[in-house]
Amino acid sequence: MLIHISNYITAIVCLITFFVIQRIYRKEKSKSVTSNAVEGIKWFALAIFSWGLGAFLNIILHEIFQLEQSNSIIISLGVFFSLLNSLFILLSIPSIQHNEKRNIVIRIIERFTNKEVFVIFGGVLIMIASVFLISFYTNTQSNSSNNVIWLIDIPISIVVAFALLQELNKAFKNRGMRFMVLPTLALFLLIIVAVTHRIFSEESMSNWIDNTTWNILGIVTSISFKFLFILLFTILLYSWKLLAEKEEKQTELQNTKLLQEDLILENEKLQIANESHLSTIKSLKSEILAEKKKFKELQLASKVELSDRQKEVLGNLGICGEKKSYTEIAEAMNISVDGFQTHIYQIKKVLNISGTGGKEQLIAYAKDHELLDFATIQHD
Incomplete structure (x- = not known):
């Protein structure tokens, strides 16, 4: 039975x-x-x-x-x-x-x-x-x-x-x-x-x-x-996170950074060892400037794009983050702590923030980029 x-x-x-x-x-x-x-x-x-x-x-x-x-x-x-x-x-x-x-x-x-x-x-x-x-x-x-x-x-x-x-x-x-x-x-x-x-x-x-x-x-x-x-x-x-990253642009940007660092080091070596070769140095400087320009273009191409919800989370974090914990902010927003943590994780991923002090970096970013206007809660 x-x-x-x-x-x-x-x-x-x-x-x-x-x-x-x-x-x-x-x-x-x-x-x-x-x-x-x-x-x-x-x-x-x-x-x-x-x-x-x-x-x-x-x-x-x-x-x-x-x-x-x-x-x-x-x-x-x-x-x-x-x-x-x-x-x-x-x-x-x-x-x-x-x-x-x-x-x-x-x-x-x-x-x-x-x-x-x-x-x-x-x-x-x-x-x-x-x-x-x-x-x-x-x-x-x-x-x-x-x-x-x-x-x-x-x-x-x-x-x-x-x-x-x-x-x-x-x-x-x-x-x-x-x-x-x-x-x-x-x-x-x-x-x-x-x-x-x-x-x-x-x-x-x-x-x-x-x-x-x-x-x-x-x-x-x-x-x-x-x-x-x-x-x-x-x-x-x-x-489960279904994220769509702009991997090609990020990889190209990273390669450009490495190339720029190599050119700067090479330029320093040539300045010390070959001060008389001004034309060579001038040429290298031109290359560096061109790479910097390319770097800036790639930075613009890979400009950070945040969703309205992510801007709201950053705005609330900027307003209350120094006084309130993630749990308290999530409760004030009427969302689960896991959901709030997921938003924080995705924002860090987009902003390439890692290591200790992540919360402080997010608060600073929200203030520097005028995201406090997106806040939906007020600090008590």
Whole structure:
């Protein structure tokens, strides 16, 4: 009875979540954004969909065809959808943004195209089909023999869970959300318990734990890790940054700066060693002036452009930043602290501000560039 309730809950929640995330994906895709993060939304949605579809088919097989949960067809379908879910999770993990080194499994996945990854997993699914046919034609319906089918999925599930744990921790650490380490660790442990529950039958555990308790533990962990997975990825989905940088102009500007520095050093050397060669020095000065002109032109071409919202944040920071914290300013603006921090991060990125004293630099910039007029709150 409990496992049927679990299937209904999983099917309803996961399928609804899938349609919501798909709408988010289509909305971002319509903006013609080709970011890796957008593709990650798609694979994440399909991972949730595979859970929901698997639970939905389980309900149909039980309610319409009267198949028991220990039937080899239901168990084999469960393994199939679990493997499919692992595939989609693996494809979504590379879109989790952070600045640290990737997990070795993800580095391997990134070496292949999506088509090649599907072919590799296809081989595993053929193995599943083989086990299913053997189990079906030998008419073996005992729990112990059917549960052995899960041995194909368990190693993959554990590897994917460990890779997911590492990448989530790195992403949350990179966003200054170290407190999320505990939920990610809880997700990993719940997956391990759920995976362990699949391979051990009620008979094999009867000497250690009551059958009812063992079944409840498996159902609770199965539902819990799915909901926690959805929650953690939803948090990441909210914080994924879809930024469009003017990389070519910035790179050209940086190269021009380096060239200008080299010319200045060369000019100084020539002035000391060859004071008589005035014509050469004059020529070099002309080159320096030309580079300075080019530098100024590039500076104008890469002029900082801030959105109205970013100007408002800078204006409020300029007005109240010396007396109020980011949290207090965010509350006064009626936005979340995470949202305010995201604006600050993006503004620093645009203004090329890093290191200590970032807040003071932002306040000075707001005052120097007359952005206080954009402030929407007043200093008490």
